[in-house]
Amino acid sequence: MEKVTPIGSRKTDHIRINLEENVRSGITSGLEKYRFSHRALPELNLDEIDLSQVFFEKKLSAPILISSMTGGTQEAARINRTLAEAAEATGVAMGLGSQRAAIEQPELASTFQVRKVAPRILLFANLGAVQLNYGYGIDQCRRAVEMIEADALILHFNALQEALQPEGDTRFAGLLSKIESICQALPVPVIAKEVGWGFSEKDVIGLSQAGVTAIDVAGAGGTSWSQVEMHRAQNKAQALLAAEFVDWGVPTADAIQIVHHTAPHLKIIASGGLRSGLDIAKCIALGASLGGMASPFLKAAVQSLETTVATIEFMRQEIRVCMFASGAGNLSALQNTPLIRT
Numbered sequence: 001m002e003k004v005t006p007i008g009s010r011k012t013d014h015i016r017i018n019l020e021e022n023v024r025s026g027i028t029s030g031l032e033k034y035r036f037s038h039r040a041l042p043e044l045n046l047d048e049i050d051l052s053q054v055f056f057e058k059k060l061s062a063p064i065l066i067s068s069m070t071g072g073t074q075e076a077a078r079i080n081r082t083l084a085e086a087a088e089a090t091g092v093a094m095g096l097g098s099q100r101a102a103i104e105q106p107e108l109a110s111t112f113q114v115r116k117v118a119p120r121i122l123l124f125a126n127l128g129a130v131q132l133n134y135g136y137g138i139d140q141c142r143r144a145v146e147m148i149e150a151d152a153l154i155l156h157f158n159a160l161q162e163a164l165q166p167e168g169d170t171r172f173a174g175l176l177s178k179i180e181s182i183c184q185a186l187p188v189p190v191i192a193k194e195v196g197w198g199f200s201e202k203d204v205i206g207l208s209q210a211g212v213t214a215i216d217v218a219g220a221g222g223t224s225w226s227q228v229e230m231h232r233a234q235n236k237a238q239a240l241l242a243a244e245f246v247d248w249g250v251p252t253a254d255a256i257q258i259v260h261h262t263a264p265h266l267k268i269i270a271s272g273g274l275r276s277g278l279d280i281a282k283c284i285a286l287g288a289s290l291g292g293m294a295s296p297f298l299k300a301a302v303q304s305l306e307t308t309v310a311t312i313e314f315m316r317q318e319i320r321v322c323m324f325a326s327g328a329g330n331l332s333a334l335q336n337t338p339l340i341r342t
């Protein structure tokens, strides 16, 4: 999600703004409109609830993803290491931030490389899809995957963010056919991911036809990149333009259902404004396989490894209790648990 120059200061800005400013979307994820039907008699034993699943051939202890965030600076390297150690300790999945910096400056690769501390985790590489219109192709995609020994590649879509940056990469025309060739040639699955505004039905049809294996909806309701850009703006006009988009995007709960109904064969990762294990459980009941969070894990990682592990363990416990009280003994039962719309 970054421009390459000046890479360090941009990454540092992103982390600082996300930690210090209110960058939450003006709309909600929509998950608060749903609730589980309570089961007084679940006919289950709490300690036998099974949160595990296999995703892209890796076993996860819980349907939790640490969403793509950072890399490219020493501070980012420390955050990535903490997140990866926590993911390894708890058996959850993790995505790295956009690796464009390390493709352009290979000496930065080490700030993304976490396999030494997380040899077993499900790990996602990350590049901006729009770079396929700026000279990137299969070689750069392969390099991103090999650089971190990833299990899949995320191509992120951040059209609105690019449009709000003075020198954003805004040439999005003709991307789908390039994505299709990457999906055909890359030896690992391709995941299409937004960054906080979700996907519409048309997007999902296009991406499904292009051959992506999964969609991370990254819907609206959580971190808003127009708000982040507002805080980075260099003049009043840029800030005003960014501020207009605080309520923009497809709420996460809607985005999950759009993918579920439009392309039922695609795996769904839910993210964008999820803030608890209960939110993750709701997303699974709406059709997702995994729930991702960025901001909550960033805030935990800058504190300590222990805080990050405790955050994940608490979420796991929330999911377990929620499954127990709604009568779902495992994740496929949870996926088939109807939610009540309030």
Ligand SMILES: Cc1cc2nc3c(=O)[nH]c(=O)nc-3n(C[C@H](O)[C@H](O)[C@H](O)COP(=O)(O)O)c2cc1C
Residues within 6 Å of the ligand: 001, 002, 014, 015, 018, 067, 068, 069, 070, 096, 097, 098, 126, 154, 156, 193, 194, 195, 196, 218, 221, 222, 223, 271, 272, 273, 274, 292, 293, 294, 295, 296, 298
């Ligand atoms: C500091 C920070 C950096 C991010 N960088 C990336 C990135 O490089 N690539 C990407 O696909 N998403 C990136 N994101 C977006 C997140 O992966 C996620 O989609 C978004 O923040 C919404 O989730 P949240 O509401 O849980 O924060 C970043 C998020 C944060 C907070």
